[in-house]
C-alpha cells in the first residue's frame with residue numbers, strides 16, 4: 001500500500017506518518033524542505049518519541065521523500081500509484097499544492113481509474129473540501145465531473161500536540177501520547193482506508209468544531225495571553241493563575257456554544273475540557289508560545305477558534321464572552337517579527353486602529369456586539385502586563 005503525504009513536518013512525521021506506517025503503508029513524503037527529504041531518503045526511517053515518563057519510541061520505517069520543487073514529475077508519478085493522499089502543510093499552503101495534486105490526478109486518470117481519497121489533516125473546518133475546490137481550479141469542466149466519481153476529499157479533524165523539534169536528529173519527532181484522527185466517511189470514494197486510529201463518522205462538523213473550539217481555542221489562551229504577559233513557553237504560561245482562570249472561562253464559553261449547538265452531554269464535555277487542560281500542562285513537552293500563536297490573522301478569522309465560538313456564545317446565551325474576548329484582545333496585541341501575519345496585523349493596527357482591523361480580519365459586521373466587548377478587554381488586559 002502506498003501513501004503520498006504532503007508536508008513532512010511535525011504532524012506529517014509525528015502523527016500521520018506514524019499511523020500510516022502502523023497500517024502497513026509505504027509513505028512518500030512530499031516537501032519543499034530539501035534537508036528533510038534527503039535525510040528521509042538516506043535513512044528511510046525515523047523515530048517518534050512519546051513525550052511521557054517512559055519516552056516510548058516507535059521507529060517509523062518504509063518512508064521516502066520527494067522534493068516537490070526540484071522533482072515535481074516524481075510527485076505526479078507517486079500520485080498515479082498512490083492508495084491514499086494526505087496533507088499536513090498548513091491551511092494557507094493547500095492552494096499552493098493544489099496544482100501539483102491536480103496534475104497527479106490528471107495523469108492518474110489516464111493510467112487507471114481506481115478510486116482515491118485525498119485527506120487534508122489541517123487545523124481548519126473543511127480542509128479537504130477547500131483542497132478539492134483549489135484542485136478543481138486547475139481542471140476542465142469535463143475533468144471535474146469525471147474526477148468527482150472516483151476522487152474523494154473527505155474532511156478530517158486531527159488532534160495531537162507536536163511541538164517544534166529541537167533534536168540533533170533532523171527526523172526524530174517528539175509527540176504527546178494522545179491522538180485523535182476523525183474522517184468524514186460519507187465522502188470516501190471506493191473502499192474505506194483501513195488505518196488503526198482513524199475514526200470514521202457520517203457527519204464531521206460536531207467533531208471538528210468540538211476539537212477546534214476546545215483544543216485550539218484553549219491553546220490560544222496560554223499562547224496569546226502568555227505572550228502578552230512575557231512567557232516563552234506554554235508550560236510557563238499554564239502555571240500562571242491568571243492564564244488558568246482565563247482558559248477555564250474561555251472553555252466554559254466555547255463549551256456552552258458547543259453544547260447548545262450540538263447538544264453534547266454537559267458532564268462529558270467538562271471531562272473533555274479537563275483532559276485538554278491537563279494535556280497543555282504535560283511537563284515532557286516544551287512548546288513555544290510563538291508556535292501555538294503563529295498566524296494570528298488566520299486565527300482571528302470568522303470561522304476559526306476565537307471569533308466563531310465567541311459569536312455563537314453571544315447568540316445562544318445573550319451574555320458577553322469576556323474570556324474569549326480577552327484572548328481575542330491579546331491576539332490583536334500579538335507581536336513577533338518572525339511571523340509574517342503578526343507583522344501584517346500590527347501594520348494594520350498602526351494604520352487603521354484596533355476596531356477597523358478587528359472588523360477586517362474577523363469579517364464582523366460594523367456594529368457587531370463582539371467588537372465593543374473586545375475593545376473593552378483591550379483595556380482590561382493591560383493589568384496583566386508585567
Ligand SMILES: NC(=O)C1=CN([C@@H]2O[C@H](COP(=O)(O)OP(=O)(O)OC[C@H]3O[C@@H](n4cnc5c(N)ncnc54)[C@H](O)[C@@H]3O)[C@@H](O)[C@H]2O)C=CC1
Pocket residue numbers: 006007008009010011012030031032033068088089090091093096097121122123124158159160161162163
Ligand atoms: N503541530 C501540531 O500540534 C498540530 C498541527 N496541526 C496542523 O497540521 C498542519 C501542519 O502543522 P505542523 O506539522 O505543525 O507544521 P510544520 O511547519 O511542522 O509542517 C509543515 C510542513 O509543510 C511543508 N511545506 C510547506 N510548503 C509546502 C509545499 N508547498 N509543499 C509541500 N510541503 C510544504 C513544510 O516544509 C513543513 O515541513 C497545520 O495545518 C496544523 O494546523 C494539527 C494538529 C496538531
Ligand SMILES: O=P(O)(O)OC[C@H]1O[C@](O)(CO)[C@@H](O)[C@@H]1O
Pocket residue numbers: 123158159160161162215216217219220291292293294295
Ligand atoms: O496549527 P495551528 O492552527 O497554527 O495552531 C496551533 C495549534 O495546533 C495544535 O498544535 C494542535 O491542534 C495546538 O497545539 C495548537 O492549538
